[in-house]
Amino acid sequence: MTEVFLQARGLTCERDWRVLFSGLELQLEYGQMLQVSGPNGSGKTSLLRLLAGLMQPTAGEILYLGIPLGRQRHELARHSLWIGHAAGIKGLLTPEENLAWLTALQNSASDEAIAEALQAVGLKGFEDVPCHTLSAGQQRRVGLARLYLPEAPALWILDEPFTALDKKAVAQLEQHLAGHCERGGMVIFTTHHELQHRPASFCELELGQ
């Protein structure tokens, strides 16, 4: 398939009177993986937030399946998954409760699917402990467990997904992301880490040049 899923035209982002990037062109097709890279403060997170529909661009437009995002927010919301720096994990809730709520917000999953997803990220045995007692890496895994649910949406927008993960978990996540792209899904993410597993459709966008 070569249909364009998400497209950005002449995208400009300004924060605190500083232009982060301007006239940015971007195109994402089914099965593509896009790594946004660049130095700190070059607008990587801002670009991801723009694409997820959390922020409005200063100029330019984002097209979702050829139609401006403003009129399509609802549709994009169904087909995309956003995990930011803070993944929306409540310290007082257990991983199971957190995951159940986050999936209910999108398209709900069964209890078994949630248990399997937690097992996939190596949190078996931690289902019933409050998240604030878990380590930073484990909390990160609770957020990432959403990617292992059977009804995960097509487009994943991930801001620094590899932060705080150990080597084994990083390798596993890389493979999972590549697998998602090979099944026709799309991933947009930022990282400072060099990817070992790249799908055929990998491309990189360098900001701040």
Next chain:
Amino acid sequence: MGRVFFLLLVREARLMFRRPGELANPLVFFAIVISLFPLAVGPETQLLRTLSPGLVWVAALLAVLLSLDGLFRSDFEDGSLEQWVVSPHPLGVLVLAKVLAHWLFSGLPLVLLSPVLGLMLGFPAERIPVLLASLLIGTPILSLLGAVGAALTVGLKRGGILLTLLILPLYIPVLILGSGVLQAALQGLPTLGYLLWMGSMLMLAITLTPLAIAAGIKISVGE
């Protein structure tokens, strides 16, 4: 949609009961302010009774105001609000559930405590139902209006004072009507008119404020 509304209520209830200290805060504040007054003004029954409508309402208003600053703060900091904004469910429905949960755990206990404090101030026992009704209708209005300000100021580091300045003017009509009901009740006048007025304000708040709260959250998250 109804399911998400219900699940959000359950989630809020869980969060509240795992942090019971915060549950008690507005309640303790309300009780302390009211019980300090007889000590400060003196135990003259007539004077306290005359003051009681205003006292109960001012204390309730301040208690609600105090509890509002943190309404969206933790959800903002841990990224939950972002997830709400990008979810396919209407943000207005989600925030309405959030405010309802907040009122159930901070406003409603306040209403239930008020008869005791009212009696302490010499408010006539046969008029206590009016006191209950006025707070039962009035405190949700305070929560809903306050949530608009809380949504707008959640992104600011020190939003407390700004929040107060933003929403106090909106609280004044509620305060005037709310204490007006009790004044009328004290003088043995009919109170239904006032209560109906407050009821219509509540309906207006339930229908319009979720939209304003949602817009405020979108602005705060988009910054």
